[in-house]
Amino acid sequence: MYSQVNKNISRYVTFDVNELEIFNSLLEYTAVPKKTNMLQEGEMCNFEAYVIKGCVRKYYIDANGFEVILQFAIENAWISDISFSIYEDKPSRVYIETLEDCEFFMFSPETKEELFNKAPKFERAFRILMQRSLAVTQDRLFTTISKSATEKYLEFLEQYPTLSQRVAQHYIASYLGISAEFLSKVRTKIAKI
């Protein structure tokens, strides 16, 4: 049950058995049904979740009520809005919603602190995870600005081959920053080639 999450957290930092036991003892297993809102705008995000099973989306809603999807998280990914919430004491501007029935390992801010106190090396592992998220987001910003809709869609298919079968197309459009109708047109054009 813990082998995947242990592998994930050990990717850039090596932990001994004792440290991993502490880590596992603090993880809280939680099952959440499909279509559940786990975080809403204005709330504080009080979890950091590792996806054991299922699929989640994280999104903003803009001034005209349009959703902009920031992240999909599937098996073995982390999802949260730690960005401002915990340290700035500002409420979150994002929504987090399950798209499928999900299972998570969760940390609350308190248990994460406890982890860092009991095994300070985890501080480093989470710092590196954070760096990688930043790199991914920067790359996405670049792609969003510099590429055409077709290029973005093809790149998405390459990067997340399974996701296009799992989530509705209009969610993918929202992730790519284009309208659902236009994505459909892009797809028919690609299919013709």
Add this chain to the structure above:
Amino acid sequence: MYSQVNKNISRYVTFDVNELEIFNSLLEYTAVPKKTNMLQEGEMCNFEAYVIKGCVRKYYIDANGFEVILQFAIENAWISDISFSIYEDKPSRVYIETLEDCEFFMFSPETKEELFNKAPKFERAFRILMQRSLAVTQDRLFTTISKSATEKYLEFLEQYPTLSQRVAQHYIASYLGISAEFLSKVRTKIAKI
């Protein structure tokens, strides 16, 4: 000389005098003239720099040779491309260039490790800095996708009031993800109101 950087690093974590002395002893002061390339695509980024004075830009170059600016860093900001470079051993895809004569406090990957070994609490401070960068980048991605050129420019002026006087307009356009010509048109339209 160290008071600003000490204030910056202490924003979310409190350090004692001894820890700050270690920190300061490892910082390497460096002056870099205007228009100097500090990092190029394909290189490893071997520094993490705190800007004492001056202005720097970090950018990608896309397939058609167009620059996309990811970040401006001015006084009291950090600039680097730690994203992949150090842990993934992948060369960087970004460029970093000084726009003005600059003064920095620099860390190499090695001295940063030394800092973490001698005073592990800095691991936490850098993790939180990283979280904040991620939050800023996510917000920017949202703005880039969901707002019009005019809205983006007005928001930029609010967020970075001094920067619009310091850097060339076509750099701001590149940061906002619009063409330099169109930014000029946006500006004359705004001025007329």
Add this chain to the structure above:
DNA sequence: TTCATTTCTTGTCCTAGTTCAATGCATGCG
């Protein structure tokens, strides 16, 4: 001061992507 280079502006034409609306297709639910 002069010349050169870079930056900014303005106009015209053009296109990628949007918006709106209609239709067909699935899917889930009583």
Add this chain to the structure above:
DNA sequence: CGCATGCATTGAACTAGGACAAGAAATGAA
């Protein structure tokens, strides 16, 4: 089973912003 709701597709009209070109203004180096 039939119905309702959400999802994808397609078309037509529209628009925000891009590309190109030419000139004006600013900056800077000799």
